[in-house]
Amino acid sequence: MAMAMNVSSACFCVSGNRRSVNRVRAVASEDFAASKIKEDKVRLGGSDLEVTRLGIGAWSWGDTSYWNNFEWDDGKMKAAKAAFDSSVDCGITFFDTAEVYGSGVRSGCYFQFILTNIDGKLMDIIFGSSYSVPSNSETLLGRFIEDRKLKDPEVEVAVATKYAALPWRLGRQSVLAALKESLDRLGLSSVELYQLHWPGIWGNEGYIDGLGDAVEQGLVKAVGVSNYSESRLRSAYEKLKKRGIPLASNQVNYSLIYRAPEENGVKAACDELGVTLIAYSPIAQGVLTGKYTPENPPTGPRGQIYTPEFLTKLQPLLNRIKDVGQNYSKTPTQVVLNWLVAQENVVPIPGAKNAEQAEEFAGALGWRLTSDEIDELRSLALEVKPVIGFPVEKL
Numbered sequence: 001m002a003m004a005m006n007v008s009s010a011c012f013c014v015s016g017n018r019r020s021v022n023r024v025r026a027v028a029s030e031d032f033a034a035s036k037i038k039e040d041k042v043r044l045g046g047s048d049l050e051v052t053r054l055g056i057g058a059w060s061w062g063d064t065s066y067w068n069n070f071e072w073d074d075g076k077m078k079a080a081k082a083a084f085d086s087s088v089d090c091g092i093t094f095f096d097t098a099e100v101y102g103s104g105v106r107s108g109c110y111f112q113f114i115l116t117n118i119d120g121k122l123m124d125i126i127f128g129s130s131y132s133v134p135s136n137s138e139t140l141l142g143r144f145i146e147d148r149k150l151k152d153p154e155v156e157v158a159v160a161t162k163y164a165a166l167p168w169r170l171g172r173q174s175v176l177a178a179l180k181e182s183l184d185r186l187g188l189s190s191v192e193l194y195q196l197h198w199p200g201i202w203g204n205e206g207y208i209d210g211l212g213d214a215v216e217q218g219l220v221k222a223v224g225v226s227n228y229s230e231s232r233l234r235s236a237y238e239k240l241k242k243r244g245i246p247l248a249s250n251q252v253n254y255s256l257i258y259r260a261p262e263e264n265g266v267k268a269a270c271d272e273l274g275v276t277l278i279a280y281s282p283i284a285q286g287v288l289t290g291k292y293t294p295e296n297p298p299t300g301p302r303g304q305i306y307t308p309e310f311l312t313k314l315q316p317l318l319n320r321i322k323d324v325g326q327n328y329s330k331t332p333t334q335v336v337l338n339w340l341v342a343q344e345n346v347v348p349i350p351g352a353k354n355a356e357q358a359e360e361f362a363g364a365l366g367w368r369l370t371s372d373e374i375d376e377l378r379s380l381a382l383e384v385k386p387v388i389g390f391p392v393e394k395l
């Protein structure tokens, strides 16, 4: 595990052959690193909720609209479960899901809206699921937690989920109703963080009231928003503050090559108000890992965004990220996640589809790029024209 290389081996002495000693040392080192990650938590905004410095995004779990080549099967489910278990083994215990991930709430309007705006034409979206294995992200996460608790009753996992502000959902009551359905799917009596997934087109007052009610009814520990502009963020913060409830977080698209939050005032407002910025798509949906090239672009809807032309322009930055990583024996994925953590007040939530991806994320923690490297990567990234984000962040 990459993570094991970050932290010096725990003092451990065992007799036996060299291979088994090395294995024991590696396990001891991994355990030590995992416990450091688990203990080194950050408080989300002014709330009492503490989470690991990096979380895991569960959008792809069960999803057949954007990820997984429009197919979900038992093998993919087992890989997602392994991603969950490996994350917990590595000390990462914060998971982000949403009612619209996978086949939960009919998410067609949401996804059609995104894809229409990205490439200017409407693309067909598959609704629901005919699969025999569960394909709703909340349901899957709930089962993974339940299974894990059977083996390890002490395990503590922080769950973040989200309310879909669909145009036909109005008022505070709709937030509580949706939350209760999410809790049913998760098999939990409360969640750690409940977020408004995007701003409502008719207004947000009722939704913010609903978040406050959820806290007061003990259904959630902390509340946040997502895809909120600076002015919406400030209004939500003030409205909750009147009830004595802190706005814990704003979850927005933020990566080395998508720095809109630095330019539109969202990052500065989060820092000023003490609201944690949760960074989604922090590895630019896989392209910052370096595995996609102009000759091997991603397939499916991602291929429409990260085209061979885009990937060609990205290569100089990717090469430099790789070089920087070599100084620390780190992969490009670990470098770009470390870059985000170094921005302070930022918790990245990369999506993991399998155990290997989750393990790699853990190696992003426990070390730090120098400020010269951070600045150099930011200026090199300025050469790359950002892709179009989720239009709702401009609502």
Ligand SMILES: NC(=O)c1ccc[n+]([C@@H]2O[C@H](COP(=O)([O-])OP(=O)(O)OC[C@H]3O[C@@H](n4cnc5c(N)ncnc54)[C@H](OP(=O)(O)O)[C@@H]3O)[C@@H](O)[C@H]2O)c1
Pocket (backbone or CB within 6 Å): 056, 057, 058, 059, 060, 096, 097, 197, 226, 227, 251, 252, 279, 280, 281, 282, 283, 284, 285, 286, 287, 289, 291, 333, 349, 350, 351, 352, 353, 356, 357, 358, 360, 361, 390
């Ligand atoms: N609030 C919102 O509106 C919103 C929007 C988007 C996302 N999110 C949240 O943010 C989370 C993360 O964002 P995201 O899933 O869009 O993008 P991301 O985290 O930037 O990219 C995730 C994808 O990168 C690839 N990958 C992951 N680890 C890798 C590794 N170590 N090496 C190589 N490839 C790797 C995987 O896809 P492949 O293996 O197929 O390449 C994976 O699905 C989501 O799961 C969700 O929880 C929220």
